[in-house]
Amino acid sequence: xxxxxxxxxxxxxxxxxxxxxxxxxxxxxxxxxxxxxxxxxxxxxxxxxxxxxxxxxxxxxxxxxxxxxxxxxxxxxxxxxxxxxxxxxxxxxxxxxxxxxxxxxxxxxxxxxxxxxxxxxxxxxxxxxxxxxxxxxxxxxxxxxxxxxxxxxxxxxxxxxxxxxxxxxxxxxxxxxxxxxxxxxxxxxxxxxxxxxxxxxxxxxxxxxxxxxxxxxxxxxxxxxxxxxxxxxxxxxxxxxxxxxxxxxxxxxxxxxxxxxxxxxxxxxxxxxxxxxxxxxxxxxxxxxxxxxxxxxxxxxxxxxxxxxxxxxxxxxxxxxxxxxxxxxxxxxxxxxxxxxxxxxxxxxxxxxxxxxxxxxxxxxxxxxxxxxxxxxxxxxxxxxxxxxxxxxxxxxxxxxxxxxxxxxxxxxxxxxxxxxxxxxxxxxxxxxxxxxxxxxxxxxxxxxxxxxxxxxxxxxxxxxxxxxxxxxxxxxxxxxxxxxxxxxxxxxxxxxxxxxxxxxxxxx
Amino acid sequence: xxxxxxxxxxxxxxxxxxxxxxxxxxxxxxxxxxxxxxxxxxxxxxxxxxxxxxxxxxxxxxxxxxxxxxxxxxxxxxxxxxxxxxxxxxxxxxxxxx
Numbered sequence: 001x002x003x004x005x006x007x008x009x010x011x012x013x014x015x016x017x018x019x020x021x022x023x024x025x026x027x028x029x030x031x032x033x034x035x036x037x038x039x040x041x042x043x044x045x046x047x048x049x050x051x052x053x054x055x056x057x058x059x060x061x062x063x064x065x066x067x068x069x070x071x072x073x074x075x076x077x078x079x080x081x082x083x084x085x086x087x088x089x090x091x092x093x094x095x096x097x098x099x100x101x102x103x104x105x106x107x108x109x110x111x112x113x114x115x116x117x118x119x120x121x122x123x124x125x126x127x128x129x130x131x132x133x134x135x136x137x138x139x140x141x142x143x144x145x146x147x148x149x150x151x152x153x154x155x156x157x158x159x160x161x162x163x164x165x166x167x168x169x170x171x172x173x174x175x176x177x178x179x180x181x182x183x184x185x186x187x188x189x190x191x192x193x194x195x196x197x198x199x200x201x202x203x204x205x206x207x208x209x210x211x212x213x214x215x216x217x218x219x220x221x222x223x224x225x226x227x228x229x230x231x232x233x234x235x236x237x238x239x240x241x242x243x244x245x246x247x248x249x250x251x252x253x254x255x256x257x258x259x260x261x262x263x264x265x266x267x268x269x270x271x272x273x274x275x276x277x278x279x280x281x282x283x284x285x286x287x288x289x290x291x292x293x294x295x296x297x298x299x300x301x302x303x304x305x306x307x308x309x310x311x312x313x314x315x316x317x318x319x320x321x322x323x324x325x326x327x328x329x330x331x332x333x334x335x336x337x338x339x340x341x342x343x344x345x346x347x348x349x350x351x352x353x354x355x356x357x358x359x360x361x362x363x364x365x366x367x368x369x370x371x372x373x374x375x376x377x378x379x380x381x382x383x384x385x386x387x388x389x390x391x392x393x394x395x396x397x398x399x400x401x402x403x404x405x406x407x408x409x410x411x412x413x414x415x416x417x418x419x420x421x422x423x424x425x426x427x428x429x430x431x432x433x434x435x436x437x438x439x440x441x442x443x444x445x446x447x448x449x450x451x452x453x454x455x456x457x458x459x460x461x462x463x464x465x466x467x468x469x470x471x472x473x474x475x476x477x478x479x480x481x482x483x484x485x486x487x488x489x490x491x492x493x494x495x496x497x498x499x500x501x502x503x504x505x506x507x508x509x
Numbered sequence: 510x511x512x513x514x515x516x517x518x519x520x521x522x523x524x525x526x527x528x529x530x531x532x533x534x535x536x537x538x539x540x541x542x543x544x545x546x547x548x549x550x551x552x553x554x555x556x557x558x559x560x561x562x563x564x565x566x567x568x569x570x571x572x573x574x575x576x577x578x579x580x581x582x583x584x585x586x587x588x589x590x591x592x593x594x595x596x597x598x599x600x601x602x603x604x605x606x607x
Contacts, residue, residue, distance in 0.1 A: 372541055386551070389555030431547055
């Protein structure tokens with residue numbers, strides 16, 4: 001990069017390059033944070049990645065970091081690098097809605113553990129990103145506050161539920177973001193926006209203060225523009241938290257050193273399995289073409305590639321759409337118009353009537369569909385046939401993964417069957433919308449880690465394609481080694497990251 | 510196969526405390542029924558000898574030390590309540606007339 005940075009060039013830097021520039025004195029955190037805020041102001045009218053922007057808070061954090069750096073005080077590695085947080089994590093003093101009207105205007109009285117870790121890492125929080133309501137969706141069209149638009153083509157979806165975080169990265173509004181992934185909500189948006197997203201092993205990142213969707217599936221993870229940046233953020237947010245009883249007590253896997261190893265030393269000796277059940281029918285030709293080319297790159301990097309079969313994946317989507325609604329119907333019972341959030345009360349009835357009117361007014365259609373579905377699946381007489389059967393499928397999926405990881409180190413597939421579809425195209429067709437997560441859902445059912453990274457543009461529509469890497473539970477580092485090696489080869493091929501080919505979205509003054 | 514009819518969707522919505530208008534039921538009941546039909550597929554492979562998995566990474570008896578830590582003040586706990594009175598959540602009438 002040139003030494004004479006203006007705001008526009010700062011916003012295109014990676015988090016690592018920004019941190020290096022702070023350290024060498026090329027520019028300050030206040031300059032970088034202001035550049036991000038200026039970019040947000042310029043493009044948000046088109047993109048709508050954010051539900052709330054906290055310019056004042058972000059600049060205050062940045063100024064404090066700059067002052068400490070000036071004074072020679074020790075600072076964490078990402079100090080001063082701005083970040084966007086998905087609106088599913090609670091942030092003390094900053095509005096938090098999880099994309100729902102039922103929480104409109106709510107100011108949490110506490111921080112999520114991940115929010116605390118970001119504050120402790122001295123990273124300016126730019127704001128809260130848009131999402132499908134309570135993370136239910138694959139397009140952000142189920143947000144109670146309007147959809148986010150894909151920076152590659154504003155008429156298309158940015159993925160979901162974490163479309164806001166992914167679009168903020170792709171539109172150069174933020175260098176890093178936090179997402180959450182219950183069935184693909186980090187990986188699918190990454191795939192359709194040409195960014196990197198990681199769902200860590202279940203329990204690897206604390207969920208204290210994360211608004212629950214499905215407690216046996218939800219996991220928080222890093223979103224970035226490069227694998228290396230994702231590793232930096234992974235190391236900030238991961239680790240045991242005694243306030244989350246599902247938090248893993250293990251040490252955080254060495255994801256950053258794994259990323260560096262993959263980038264610098266390739267994949268000699270790494271065994272990669274292609275999930276043949278996730279490559280055929282229903283996958284767009286351009287997605288398959290880029291995927292096949294990426295497999296060649298992995299071979300060139302030294303990996304051995306074989307095909308593996310996971311026959312129970314054919315039942316994963318069905319199991320997921322029983323387990324998720326069941327858990328969600330229970331988790332969302334807390335929106336009862338008593339302690340926080342919306343209350344719609346005409347004064348004529350009991351609390352039970354008030355709950356009915358409040359939840360009718362506050363929840364969108366997708367949330368209502370899933371609560372009713374979950375209520376059904378858990379109801380007496382149907383529990384064994386639906387929820388019970390889905391839990392058995394979960395065992396079968398885990399066995400498929402265990403068998404596959406007996407012979408390979410990581411598994412790969414396309415992240416999504418297609419590139420970004422048009423806004424409005426699937427919003428009234430829930431079953432079609434659910435198919436977008438067909439390749440990402442198995443990892444959540446099994447609790448294993450997964451990454452999506454960009455592997456090119458589909459020839460037929462010029463839109464980003466993502467490759468998914470899956471590893472056994474607790475081996476998140478393998479994602480980073482393989483991802484960084486592939487990314488390094490592709491950046492060499494393209495002479496830059498895929499995002500350098502994205503539309504610039506400059507607004508006319 | 511149990512296909513959900515409109516009356517059953519209305520009953521479930523009432524159980525879930527979500528008021529539904531006739532228009533809501535027109536829009537949602539067919540979709541919900543179609544989803545139930547699609548997900549019933551799990552029954553094809555859920556044979557009796559397959560154990561159920563409720564949690565992806567098994568853990569049991571998770572404890573932490575029982576120590577007093579700072580908690581929310583009464584004021585901050587009530588700050589976002591739809592209504593509060595005398596330091597408590599104020600709620601609509603709990604019991605009906607009958």
